[in-house]
Amino acid sequence: MPGLGTTFGRGGATTFVQDLENADCILIEGSNFAECHPVAFRFVMKAKERGATIIHVDPRFTRTSAVADIYAPIRSGSDIVFLGALISHVLESGKYFREYVDAFTNADYLVREDFKDTEDLDGIFSGWEAGENLNDSSILNAGTTNSGDASAIDGNKHSAYNRETWAFELEEVPRYDGNGTVKVPKRDPSQQNPRCVINVLKRHFARYTPEMVEDVCGTPREKFFQIAEALTKNSGRERTTAFAYAVGWTQHSVGVQYIRTAAILQTLLGNMGRPGGGIMALRGHANIQGATDIPTLFDLLPGYMPMPAVARKEQTLAEYLGTNTKPTGWWANTPKYFISLLKAWYGEHATAENDFCYDYLPQLTGNHSMMSTTIAMKDDEVEGYFVIGQNPSASGMNGELTSDAFEHLKWMVNIDAYETETASFWKREGTDPTTVATECFYLPSAVVLEKEGTMVNTNRMLQWHDKAIEPPGDTVTDAWIFYTLGKMFKAHYADSTDPKDRPIQHMTWDYEHPDAHERAKGEPSIHRIMKEINGYSVADGTQLKTFTELKDDGSTACGAWIYTGVAPDDTKLMSRNRKADDWVSLEWGFSWPANRRILYNRASADAAGKPWSERKKYIWWDEAQAKWTGVDVPDFPVGKAPNTPAKPGASGMDAHGGASPFMLNLDGQAQLFTAGLLKDGPMPTHYEAVASPVKNALYGQQNNPVAMEWRRSDNAYNGTDNPDYPYVLTSYRVTEMSGIMTRYIPWLAELQPAAFAELDPELAVEKHIRNGDWVTISTALGEIEARALVSGRLQPLRLGKGRRIHQIGIPYNYGTMGHATGDSPSNLIPFVMDPNVSIHEAKSGTCNIRLGRRPTRTRTVVDEAVPQHKPEGQPSLHGAQRDTPGA
Amino acid sequence: MTALRDISPDASGRGVGDGAPLVPAAVVGYYDQPLLKRPHWEASVKIYLFLGGIMGCSGLLAMIVGDGDPERARVARNARYTSIVLATVCPPVLISHLGRPERFLNMMRVFKTKSVMNMGVWGLLAFSGVAGAGAVGQLARDGFLPRWMRILGPTWAVNVPLGLLGAFISGYTGVLLSATAIPVWGVGKRHIPAFSLCSGVAGASSLASALLVLQGGSERMQHKLVALERVAATAEFALLQHFRAYAGDFGTPMFAGKQGKRLSTWTMAIGILGATAIEALPVRSKWKSLLSAAMTLTGGYVLRDVLIEAGKDSADDPKAAFRQPE
Amino acid sequence: MGNGFFTDTTLCIGCKACEVACKQWNQLPSDGYEFTANSYDNTMALGATTWRHVAFVEQPVDEHDPTVNRWLMMSDVCKHCTNAGCLEACPTGAIMRNEFDDVFIQPDICNGCGYCVPSCPFGVVDLIPHQHGIATTFATDGRTNDDAVQSHGGIAGKCTLCYDRQKVGFDPACAKACPTESIQFGDVDELKDRARKRVEQLQARGVAGARLYGVDETTSVGDLNAFFLLTDTPDKYNLPERPVLPSTRQRPGYTSAALAAGALALAGFAIFANGKTE
Amino acid sequence: MAIKPRVDLSTLFGRAKDALRLDERIGKAPNLPSKRTQELQGRVARGKPVVSVCPYCAVGCSTLAYVSDDGKLLDVEGNPDSPVNGGHLCPKGSAIFGLTVNEARWTTAKYRAPYATEWEDKPLPWVMDRIAARVIETRERTFVRERDGKRVNHTLGIASLGGATFGSEENYILGKLLHSLGVVSIENQARI
Secondary structure (H helix, E strand, C coil): CHHHHHHHCCCCCCCCHHHHHHCCEEEEECCCHHHHCHHHHHHHHHHHHCCCEEEEEECCCCHHHHHCCEEEECCCCCHHHHHHHHHHHHHHCCCCCHHHHHHHECCCEEECCCCCCHHHHCCCCCCEECCCCECCCCCCCCCCCCCCCHHHHCCCCCCEECHHHCCECEEEEECCCCCCEEEEECECCCCCCCCEHHHHHHHHHCCCCHHHHHHHHCCCHHHHHHHHHHHHHCCCCCCCEEEEECHHHHCCCCHHHHHHHHHHHHHHCCCCCCCCCCEEECCCCCCCCHHHHCCCCCCEECCCEECCEHHHCCCCHHHHHHHHCCCECHHHHHHHHHHHHHHHHHHHHCCCCCHHHHHHCCCECCCCCHHHHHHHHHCCCCCEEEEECCCHHHHCCCHHHHHHHHCCCCEEEEEECCCCCCCCHHHCCCCCHHHCCCEEEEEEECCHHHCCEEEECCCCEEEEECCCCCCCCCCECHHHHHHHHHHHHHHHHCCCCCHHHHHHHHCCCCCECCCHHHHHHCCECHHHHHHHHHCEECCCCCECCCHHHCCCCCCEECCCHHHCCCCCECCECHHHCECCCCCCCCCECEECCCCCCCCCHHHHECCCCCECCCCCCCEEEECCCCEEEECCCCCCCCCCCCCCCCCCCCCEHHHCCCCCCCCCCCCCCECCCCCCCCCCCCCCCCCCCCCECCCCCCCCCCCCCCCEECCCHHHCCCCECCCCCCEEEEEECCCCCCCHHHHCCHHHHCCCCECEEEECHHHHHHCCCCCCCEEEEECCCCEEEEEEEECCCCCCEECHHHCEECEEEEECCCCCCCCCECCCHHHCCCCEECCCCCCCCCCCEEEEEEECCCCCCCCHHHHHHCCCCCCCCCCCCCCCCCCCCCC | CHHHHHHCCCCCCECCCCCCECCCCCCCCCCCCCCCCCCCCCHHHHHHHHHHHHHHHHHHHHHHHCCCCHHHHHHHHHHHHHHHHHHHHHHHHHHHCCCCHHHHHHHHCCEECCCHHHHHHHHHHHHHHHHHHHHHHHHHHCCCCCHHHHHHCCCHHHHHHHHHHHHHHHHHHHHHHHCCCCHHHHCCCCHHHHHHHHHHHHHHHHHHHHHHHHHCCCHHHHHHHHHHHHHHHHHHHHHHHHHHHHHHHHHHHHHCHHHHHHHHHHHHHHHHHHHHHHHHCCCCCHHHHHHHHHHHHHHHHHHHHHHHHHHHHHHCCHHHHHECCC | CCEEEEEEHHHCCCCCHHHHHHHHHHCCCCCCCCCCCECCECCCCCECCECEEEEEEEEEEECCEEEEEEEEEEEEECCCECCCHHHHHCCCCCEEECCCCCEEECCCCCCCCCCHHHHCCCCCCEECCCCCCHHHCCCCCCCCCCCCHHHHCCCEECCCCCHHHHHCCCCCHHHHHCCCCCEEEEEHHHHHHHHHHHHHHHHHCCCCCCEEECCCCCCCCCCECEEEEECCCHHHHCCCCECCCHHHHHHHHHHHHHHHHHHHHHHHHHHHCCCCCC | CCCCCCCCHHHHHHHHHHHHCHHHHEECCCCCCCHHHHHCCCHHHHEEEEEEECCCCCCCCEEEEEEECCCCEEEEEECCCCCCCCCCCCHHHHCHHHHHCCCCCCCCCEEECCCCCCCEECCHHHHHHHHHHHHHHHHHHHEEEEECCEEEEEEEEEEEECCCCCCHHHHHHHHHHHHHHCEEEEECCCCC
């Protein structure tokens, strides 16, 4: 998640769940921690029992709020105002951790003179290049590392920033070795210069006041001060505060900036890299972290290396390494990791002569993220689709557009353990299967107990799971399916001379299972795959123990450098370590990178390497042994003394001094101001959601100016302050349900048996809705029905100008299949895309609600309007047909 | 949530459509949920309670009347035969209500004084035995069996246990009900056993008088039987009235609403007052006696039926269960 | 002496793991899929095939402000009473007190007379309907538990306090699953000490109405082997304020039966007296 | 060695009493355990625990799956050794048994021909062959070597969605395979 990545260097959660117990205060926002991660929440409860203050800021009073010490209601979609006001508060009151900030951040850097803030441009930063804000699937996604500038290279007309002014003023200093000079950011240790980052930050957030919080978030002022007090009181040398968030912060058109705001606040409070501190990113799926580390994401290669892209002119290996190798900091190692990856994939065929088969890798020509791809499908640009353990028709956005898009496919493969709404999209309500030409396949896949392998938990911990039982019937593992397909393709292309088939021919694919029984079934050896991921020496195949052993000369092969060391030799698998202790548990599982549990833990000691306090001691410099030591694996060169001076002009880590805990950043410092790393601003700015009941109270600019929209009749938007949709809509999941993986289980289905909509009593009375009644919730996109759950757990919010706002909450767990059924809110939520990570906006929108059930969906209306299989811009099944300007 | 009333647009808090209140009335306890579980007992149990009462009281009657003279002997004889007939009818009825009838004998794997039902089963067993013996003796005396079997009775050796066990059999069912958590039964721990027994005696004697009438037996005995029936019925009536007053709110399920109506109509009005009135008529007809007997018996059955049904309704009332009667 | 539960409602996050863990271990079927709209409670009560039940109580600020500021959650279970009404009532001895001092229904003995049902002052035990089978839900490939309760249609069902698990040294499924240790299992006396300290701690912290339910009781039911720490009156959680042990009503019952019988017998003797002489 | 009386009534009575288990049968609240009760044992006792991990959220709770000698799943519960969950599980985790052993599960390969109204079971190899054929067909038709003079070597005709619900090794070979085919439209839930 680049919100964290651009600030600290890595996108992963910076701490581990057990350590939450050591926090003196925990701010839970953008997460319904107790309901969605109940078991990890036990550490929050332990902290509470130890006297910590638990704070929950959320649109709804949830099971998390029920046990929190402070609950503050907030209007969904306004978190940046709330967090921004906290930033402003700590800066103005000077209650931030001064020594920490001075030592470990870029607070004293000078921002370029020509940089213009949102203060100056009414909500827009300098470099704005206006254009049609429509997504034409051609914006390059930068991924989670700092790579090329979309607006600079994209021929298409869409708004984007030229980010060159979002940078620091540079000054020439002599190189460390005396030969000539080198340009480095100019600093003002006195921090008097108004262009110092800290002062720029102060100005930027000046208008984020408690009054503004009341007017925009609807959060009572006293609550705000209570929380500000708790945070500042519990941060500093002696005490630490931890933040926990989940998709409540990410699923917004400004999602990344929500996390950025939290990152800045935690940095100012000096809680990063310290026990009981940090930012806990709570991920939703068993291997969601793993699927980012070793991504099935269009813009990334394993280990957070970007996919080659035409837009960044990465036609050759040299060009690729040129853009993605950083002069200073850890990313100076990119060539080692990238070439080792190519060696792992293409084995002996990858040689220095042929650029290690660099040209085997396909090139990105645009944004190929889920939403863009779905639109492309609808527009008949995609023929075939693999859907593996996902259910976009029910759990995605604009479910109707999505299902509709599937009708435009030639073929579709679903791999799952149960029938899903996606697999049987051609049977959905109002659809006549005999009009759907898509050829559909279903492969039954094994569940976790029926196979072995690795899952990576929310705090980057790899855990190996053994196989318990045989899969039933024809069920096979996903690995079997991919492995078998690979063998089939290899066989098919064996004697092809077409260069396009060489990647298949040369792809290393020898994962034969040592066990005869498994081999007979054609199951690949997961251990052999893991060995390749871990990396080995090409010469003798010995497994590598750490990524520092990786070379850029083709002598090492490695599938994912960040995992190197998980399988140090043929017999050992660190992810299988099962020895726990009562805290850090270094011998339980394996946490990337290099088994570190708290990232940037060098910051748990002061600039001089001494613990900030005895109470919060974690990693420190041991003079005697001249090395970093402590209870965790130091996230720092272990022998690099705290007083080591930075070497200007040196490459890689040598350019960093001994007091630079954020190794992956160019300068090793936490980035309060990010120089052009994010597409929507170097500092977080509040923009209203694309569908919002109110005008942006802070700036003239209503929405994220570079958020991506698809303004077409099958993706209608409510727009701003639309009287037809006066209520805030938010979505979430409940403890008892996930999705298709729970709806078929009677024990869970009986606990939350039907889709419901939560609304406050006042609105219920106004709308003549009784608790338990059927209600219909509508947006410009369409309508769904649910049972009303009238509860004082939702409360009307009083915003500025006496505006009273009601919020309606709808769980995302339901669909038409299984024992617990109901409409999915996906039919209410249109495609909108955050510019940085292409995430959708499911957490805040607007809607209307009325008593009674929705009419049955019928296709006839549309059939008249649209002949089948005609691409582009047809009315969606039941969505309203009016286009609403978005920004 | 009562609170919503205050923000409801109109005082009545009524919404559109069916006019049901937007906001439910204040809930009792936990969403008006019953605290207790309803008894699952249906017709077979009600029938058992009814027949068991008559069976036992017939035994008691046999003891009371004795075989002093042929007239009494005939009454006692009828009572003994009634007992044994019912003693063969009751067990199957009782067994039929079990969830697992094939496991009826498990009732006999323990002798458990704390369990009224267990005691009842042993009691029923003993009663059947004695009644059987008495019947054999009776048959022998009536010449259907070898003379030597007369030793089995009818003698005090048989009559007394038959009477005592009979009293127990028709009395324990009342205890069985009141020794539960069901408020209306619990609050009746002193009344229910007593009026059940009275109703049993009334039933038994009215049945006996009916049989006597059919046999064209002694009028004097019939009068005595009717007299006993009246005494028992009057006592029953008094006890029910006292129970109504004593039970207060706990008694609502039994004395108010549907069950209350059935109780006052069938048991009190027809079964007790009606039967008495008819008996009092200055006409001499065997139909009179048969009718009043029928009314008494009907009243007796409805009493059992109402008791069980009231128990179920009582279980549904959380208020009664939060503060249970001692 | 004996093992039991201490359910500390102040630690409950209402996740219902206990309900599921219980149903999984005991292979109990679901009770149907009815949406109640009563907060997050859709199972509503303990029953023949629901042996743990989490109650949800939403409490508004006051009469005039419906905003919920307290949301009570409590995992209910069979109380395994010191003096158990169901056990005393059971005519077959199917309900027994096991070596762990817990009240256990022997499914192979119970004949479904149903007397235990109205005999429980907490409304816990109930009869399992016939052919109420998990088999209708789960693969019948023999992978389900052969001890499954659904094979016991027609008999009484309630929490066994995982007697079978205790016998092999395992904690009860619900207590083991409970993520926040709101459900604590162990020696009842130790649990009681812990609970008393906990109440003091909470009262010191100013938690309104923290109290124990089922400890140092003066009722005829006595203390409960599965007791609770509540923060409101018992009725809010659908618990009786003063449960009464049904068998305490036996003596007065038998007595009045005897008196009635005696009285009627005397009346009878009187009526039938002086018969001989004409 | 002392001489015992030929008949010792007391012991006879004692034996009879024990044989009949009178103490357990008679009394205020007799306590008579059946054979089943006496032999009762939690089924975990007849299974061996296999360490696995919960497939729901990302907290990574370690689980123990108890498997009988004939390979049947008996029970799934939290792994007490884990520092993450210490043996505890949430309701979803507690239902892993139900996710695994469930008659609603689809355990056969299925095929739905164009315009067909129902799924039909097909042999797994048949389905795999058909899928492979479709992939190759589409790839041949849509593979692009160059676009606007730039080498792209990709196909936009095939897309893939999924990854966060299965293993890292599986993700790895899926990514490797798709990229080698030239597929770039690859996504999963981790899009945050």
